[in-house]
Amino acid sequence: MNLLALGLFVPGIWLPMFALKSEMGAWFGQGRLTADLVDKELSILQTVEELWRDDRLLVAALIFFFSVAIPVIKTLLVSLAWYWHKLGKGRKLADWIAAIGKWSMADVFVVAIFLAVLSTDHAETTATQAINLFGLRIDFEISSATLSTLGPGFYYFVGYCILSLAASQLLHFSLRRQPAADQM
Structure with missing residues (x-):
């Protein structure tokens, strides 16, 4: 089960965790102008890399530590404890893993943060504006939409x-x- 978990972990940190697209548009009469503000897909590792490049070092380090380093260490320790278990040892290590297991729940917290970001799904804003140009009134609508998946x-x-x-x-x-x- 631990190896299967590790098999899920690797694509879990490499493949896109979410996609975010934000678009702005302006409509006037029969004309329409649109522009993509944001259009990206990010994995956990890409998020860490982007945060690091943007000098958000603490956030990047925390996400890397809780979503990559701790899960890898925990997986290795569970494997080691299982191996020692086969030798009739391993209880102290298993107890220690159980004790730090609460810290490994931070990876679930990271997923919760991503879900909070995704709560912007289909968020739209629209504003109607008017311009008077040489006595001619031009009405137009400006809207923005955010789609996250x-x-x-x-x-x-x-x-x-x-x-x-x-x-x-x-x-x-x-x-x-x-x-x-039978334990250590």
């Missing part, structure tokens, strides 16, 4: 979060059922 990376990452949590909990419970004398 989930990308495949989101689903892979959520799958990783669920499987990783299940794998560490199963390991912890299976080691708890063993007699303490």
Whole structure:
């Protein structure tokens, strides 16, 4: 289960987590002008890279730490604890993994942040304006629309979060059922 979780983790951080498109338009009479303000798809790693380039170093580091580093370390530790479990050891490591498991929930928090960003889905604003030019009144409408969608990376990452949590909990419970004398 842990290896399957790792298999979901890799595309979860590489594939686009979400797509964001923002468009502005102006309508006057029969004419229409539009411009794309934002049109991008970002994965977790692309988000970290973009934040780093924009000198938002703390946010970039936190997202990298909680969404990439901690999940990798936790996955490696669960694998190591499972291996030691096969040797009749591993309870202390499993207990430690369970203790830091609460910190690994920060990756779920990152997904929640992405969902908050996605809450702008189909947000539209429209304003009617008028210009008087040489005694001629020109009415026009200016509007902006934001469309956000989930990308495949989101689903892979959520799958990783669920499987990783299940794998560490199963390991912890299976080691708890063993007699303490068999542990490290």
